[in-house]
Amino acid sequence: MKILVCISKTPDTTSKISFVNNGKEFNSEGIQYIMNPYDEWYALVRAVELKEKNGGSVTVINVGDVSSEIVIRKALAIGADDAIRVDVSPESSLQVAKEIAAHASGYDLVLTGKETIDYNGAEVGAMLAELLDLPYVSFAFKLEKEGDNWLVSREVEGGTETLKVGGPIVLSAAKGMAEQRIPNMQGIMMAKKKPLNVVASIGAEKGSVVASHEMPPAKSGVKMIAPDDMDTLVKLLHEEAKVI
Amino acid sequence: MSVLIAVEPVNGTINKGGFELATFARLTADQLGTEANALVLGNASNAGELGKYGIHTVHTLQHPNLEVFDSQVYSKVIAQAAKQLGANIVVVRHTANGKSILGRLAILMSADAVSGVNAAPQAGSVFTVSKSVYSGKAIAHYQLSSNTKVLSLMGNALQPQFLGQEVNPQAISLEVGNPKLQLVSRETETGHVPLPEAEKVVSAGRGMKGPENWGIVEELAAALGATTACSRPVADTGWRPHHEHVGQTGVAIRPNLYIAIGISGAIQHLAGVNNSKTIVVINKDPEAPFFKAADYGVVGDLFEVVPRLTEAVKKFKNA
Numbered sequence: 001m002k003i004l005v006c007i008s009k010t011p012d013t014t015s016k017i018s019f020v021n022n023g024k025e026f027n028s029e030g031i032q033y034i035m036n037p038y039d040e041w042y043a044l045v046r047a048v049e050l051k052e053k054n055g056g057s058v059t060v061i062n063v064g065d066v067s068s069e070i071v072i073r074k075a076l077a078i079g080a081d082d083a084i085r086v087d088v089s090p091e092s093s094l095q096v097a098k099e100i101a102a103h104a105s106g107y108d109l110v111l112t113g114k115e116t117i118d119y120n121g122a123e124v125g126a127m128l129a130e131l132l133d134l135p136y137v138s139f140a141f142k143l144e145k146e147g148d149n150w151l152v153s154r155e156v157e158g159g160t161e162t163l164k165v166g167g168p169i170v171l172s173a174a175k176g177m178a179e180q181r182i183p184n185m186q187g188i189m190m191a192k193k194k195p196l197n198v199v200a201s202i203g204a205e206k207g208s209v210v211a212s213h214e215m216p217p218a219k220s221g222v223k224m225i226a227p228d229d230m231d232t233l234v235k236l237l238h239e240e241a242k243v244i
Numbered sequence: 245m246s247v248l249i250a251v252e253p254v255n256g257t258i259n260k261g262g263f264e265l266a267t268f269a270r271l272t273a274d275q276l277g278t279e280a281n282a283l284v285l286g287n288a289s290n291a292g293e294l295g296k297y298g299i300h301t302v303h304t305l306q307h308p309n310l311e312v313f314d315s316q317v318y319s320k321v322i323a324q325a326a327k328q329l330g331a332n333i334v335v336v337r338h339t340a341n342g343k344s345i346l347g348r349l350a351i352l353m354s355a356d357a358v359s360g361v362n363a364a365p366q367a368g369s370v371f372t373v374s375k376s377v378y379s380g381k382a383i384a385h386y387q388l389s390s391n392t393k394v395l396s397l398m399g400n401a402l403q404p405q406f407l408g409q410e411v412n413p414q415a416i417s418l419e420v421g422n423p424k425l426q427l428v429s430r431e432t433e434t435g436h437v438p439l440p441e442a443e444k445v446v447s448a449g450r451g452m453k454g455p456e457n458w459g460i461v462e463e464l465a466a467a468l469g470a471t472t473a474c475s476r477p478v479a480d481t482g483w484r485p486h487h488e489h490v491g492q493t494g495v496a497i498r499p500n501l502y503i504a505i506g507i508s509g510a511i512q513h514l515a516g517v518n519n520s521k522t523i524v525v526i527n528k529d530p531e532a533p534f535f536k537a538a539d540y541g542v543v544g545d546l547f548e549v550v551p552r553l554t555e556a557v558k559k560f561k562n563a
């Protein structure tokens with residue numbers, strides 16, 4: 001079984017977000033980067049588990065400049081066998097999907113996280129599936145191999161559903177799929193020797209890109225209410241906030 | 245040139261999310277001097293009501309192949325409808341299904357795509373839409389230059405508005421492919437509004453001490469007609485189900501009212517909830533970071549404050 005996992009680099013979850021150049025550019029000063037949690041905790045770990053159970057290989061792919069290599073090495077330390085880095089700093093989901101599609105044929109399973117925690121787009125998986133003309137299951141929280149089929153459970157509006165589909169497929173992974181794995185010393189040592197192939201970009205088009213950013217309006221300040229006066233809170237929620 | 249919304253009924257009816265979509269499409273169409281139409285995929289008893297929210301023509305399509313949601317089948321049908329109806333802007337909801345349609349449509353229609361749009365397009369010469377990014381820590385503006393555009397609309401991004409009259413839905417005939425996905429089973433959670441759509445959310449954290457204490461949270465939620473949620477450690481330790489976990493790595497929500505009980509307000513928690521219109525924080529620690537993000541704060545022991553709040557809500561509702 002050949003599995004491809006798409007990983008991206010995102011600011012650490014504790015990062016203070018700000019912008020420079022009139023809101024056009026992300027201010028990366030002092031920002032620590034991590035592997036997008038959904039890609040790491042759910043997509044990658046499940047891929048490694050499936051490989052351990054059924055044999056095969058796990059390749060990770062990242063579209064990014066050399067600064068991504070730290071998260072790629074981490075993916076190799078967690079258990080991926082080899083890696084591809086498409087050497088370009090991406091500006092849109094479309095660009096990422098097209099660059100990945102150029103390297104994504106021949107896999108039985110292509111995994112992404114359900115979304116990235118920076119642009120929260122949840123677009124790459126669906127775009128990739130369309131470019132590869134494959135079925136796509138999004139927001140999957142369970143994935144099992146059953147003979148020639150995949151058995152997938154996913155979140156839908158107002159519940160969950162379980163689906164059966166023959167491979168190959170593209171799938172986006174959500175919470176429940178696997179448990180986070182901390183790479184061990186041996187994994188980290190081995191990761192240094194695993195192949196990381198840097199390939200040139202195909203120069204994919206970008207489509208829509210962000211024109212500018214702004215910060216959300218600040219709260220005007222908290223109103224404190226005495227803990228024994230909940231009638232006042234209810235009154236404020238009704239009359240002032242108009243939410244009940 | 246026109247705007248088309250693709251609406252997926254839930255359990256045989258179009259819900260509020262569908263009406264938000266209709267309102268968004270109409271506001272967009274008005275700006276561009278065109279009309280907004282709808283394609284309803286599957287059976288909906290209230291399809292004609294989309295007219296009230298500004299939809300000009302409601303096209304309905306029923307087909308056995310639409311019974312299982314296969315994004316490949318759905319996207320091809322929507323792209324076909326857009327072509328047939330001359331629509332250059334297609335809008336879907338930002339739900340699990342909507343998101344998987346959006347990316348495919350972007351490719352199929354060679355369109356500019358923006359997911360999770362959070363307000364009607366800004367007036368101006370260039371088509372500009374905004375979305376919340378960095379899990380709510382910032383807002384990004386997109387200027388779309390391509391004539392063809394596909395968007396997904398965030399739930400609760402705007403209130404449905406009455407902009408027209410109920411209409412008679414018309415059946416449309418489109419080619420529907422065979423799904424490759426086969427439905428094995430479906431579990432519906434009934435009795436409460438799913439978190440991303442909920443207008444009121446009562447959420448609790450580690451301050452609750454243990455799962456056996458959740459009764460007071462559920463009673464407050466019931467009194468308000470709210471959906472329950474929790475912080476990540478609460479879901480991770482199995483006190484509450486995973487689907488209740490809100491925050492940066494859980495569900496991102498933007499209800500009108502978010503009540504946080506015994507939650508400290510860590511940056512990753514705030515990221516998923518700080519778009520809520522009104523935030524109430526109940527915490528015994530006056531230094532809890534959540535108070536900085538709150539509109540109303542109560543410093544006190546939640547085991548005393550929450551039942552008191554429930555009583556006050558009941559009293560208000562009965563008055």
Ligand SMILES: Cc1cc2nc3c(=O)[nH]c(=O)nc-3n(C[C@H](O)[C@H](O)[C@H](O)COP(=O)(O)OP(=O)(O)OC[C@H]3O[C@@H](n4cnc5c(N)ncnc54)[C@H](O)[C@@H]3O)c2cc1C
Pocket residue numbers: 013037448449450451452474475476477478489490491492493494505506507508509510511512513516526527528529532544545546547
């Ligand atoms: C990569 C990453 C991603 C994360 N993603 C998320 C996420 O998506 N969502 C999320 O929630 N967290 C997330 N976290 C975890 C986050 O950092 C916090 O650890 C978590 O939100 C804390 O949960 P809590 O507020 O319930 O618990 P605590 O921080 O332990 O807070 C408990 C609060 O309860 C109060 N309290 C205690 N007893 C009482 C009482 N009797 N009456 C009133 N108040 C009381 C305390 O004063 C305290 O403020 C993430 C962390 C990481 C590293």
